[in-house]
Amino acid sequence: MSSLTHKQEIPEGGYRTPDGRIIGGVLMDLKHITLRFGGVVAIKDISFDIREGEIRAIIGPNGAGKSSMLNVISGFYVPQEGEIWFRGQKRPPLKPYQVARQGVARTFQNIALFKGMTTLDNIMTGRVTKMKSNMLEQAIWWGKAEREESEHREKVEEIIDFLEIQAIRKTPVGRLPYGLQKRVELGRALAAEPDLLLLDEPMAGMNVEEKEDMSRFILDVNDEYGTTIALIEHDMGVVMDLSDRVVVMDYGKKIGDGTPDEVRNNQAVIDAYLGVVHE
């Protein structure tokens, strides 16, 4: 696990956070992205970047286009205009599964788990692209396949320990309460050992205690594995605590971009949020 946080020199394009972590160069660069659904313009000419090792938040009122942005990054939506640069290379239009194979994992605002599978199986399925052996190999060399299987199991157990969900290992996830489902979904995304992790409202619908747990997990993932994280969140307190930099969207446009402090004092942002009720 590379840990940028403990390196001393600041890489090109990087910066040092107030708490002393060091952020690297640009991992993903979004340039002039425009996304339309028929007449609705969900994203209007938005540009921003995500740097290696940082926690980047996307905020904005309901319908601002935040989820659409995440869907563009993960390949679920194809923007009509704009370019996406990933690891210094321009990305051609890709299918979601291709983006996933490039090391981008995600969770969904409305939770998309394999409801019929257990927690263990869900997280294991998160590793499907990491599994090398194909059918033929598995039929012929059981030994090799078994070794691989046990490596995957080990990694999965590590994630289960990390997220403190040992008690629900064998529970079909459809039966779990909402907060735990969100946690399993995070686990499945982590199982892919992603370079970029996209979280769409990871704390929506949670109580205070669950939110605190989730915040801690997000910080730990970022710290221990050096995973770059882009997340959407409505709870301002959480956003200010977690993120290094924040993009603010409103009606499909970017109205602010900067550190939590900068964004908090931005007049356009304050206006956009006035009169908008959030949980």
Added chain:
Amino acid sequence: MPIWGLSMSDTFFFALEAALNGLMAGVMYSLVALGFVLIYKASGIFNYAQGVMALFAALTLVGIQNGQIPFAHVINATFGTHLSTFGWTLPSFLAILLTLGVMVLFAILVERLVLRHLVNQEPIILFMATIGLAFFLEGFGDLMWGSEIKKLDVGLPQGISETIESLTEKWFGYGFFIDRLDIIAALVAAALVISLSLFSKYTKQGRALRAVADDHQAALSVGISLRFIWVLVWSIAGFVALVAGIMWGTKSGVQFSLSLIALKALPVLMLGGFTSIPGAIVGGLIIGVGEKLFEFFVGPLVGGATENWFAYVLALVFLVFRPQGLFGEKIIERV
């Protein structure tokens, strides 16, 4: 309950024999239903063409095995030639393998030419597409291999098993008539179901298949290609169709009526649930046994031929009391 002047024990043995034969017939229904369930689970498509796929697979197998030249009579009619065969007979194993290749090719073409263009369409549209596919494949099979009834012989044993007859005669004083082909069919079906479940549990592709069957979006997000899965599942359905085609073809010749076994799969699905593999198996067996027993006990009272409609009536009864089938997930309308 001694009926029709038979002794109690004779009635029992006759009924048992009928039930056993029904069990074997049920295996066939299960096989066809299995093909439906696989595709339905993975893609939500009710594949009307499953029965025709079995017919096509059997036709292709006979054609390849006997070295028939594809489209021979079309070519002959167009160019006035007299082509018919390559003049070889392939070993069954090789012919089956090649036929399997054809079914995989068919799966790839279905994905390329049909499914790919209908992504996110209503299920009814996809269903209509498979009806079209069924008609196409039926005509195509005719053109390719000719429409006459063909004999299929891949070396499976056939006829009443004398061993079983004499053994049961010795043990119970009643010799059971069981067709050896039926026993083979049951064994093959069991092997097929076991290997399918091992495949889906223990291989990467099987896991991906289960993932897609459970949630498309989630499957995409972990890096699974839906197109690949569709080709895979249609290939497996093609394989299942081939197995069903071999069994039925061996039993009663390869002919159009083979594709109609799909109609028997429908009540099986209503019974077992559209999304359950064990449901397809158990449903097939229940219908197989049920229709034979019903014919045995009730048939004589109503003038026979109950096998034509028994399955559908049973399915209707089920639809009323348990619309999700025996193993299907309970349908709960959220309000």
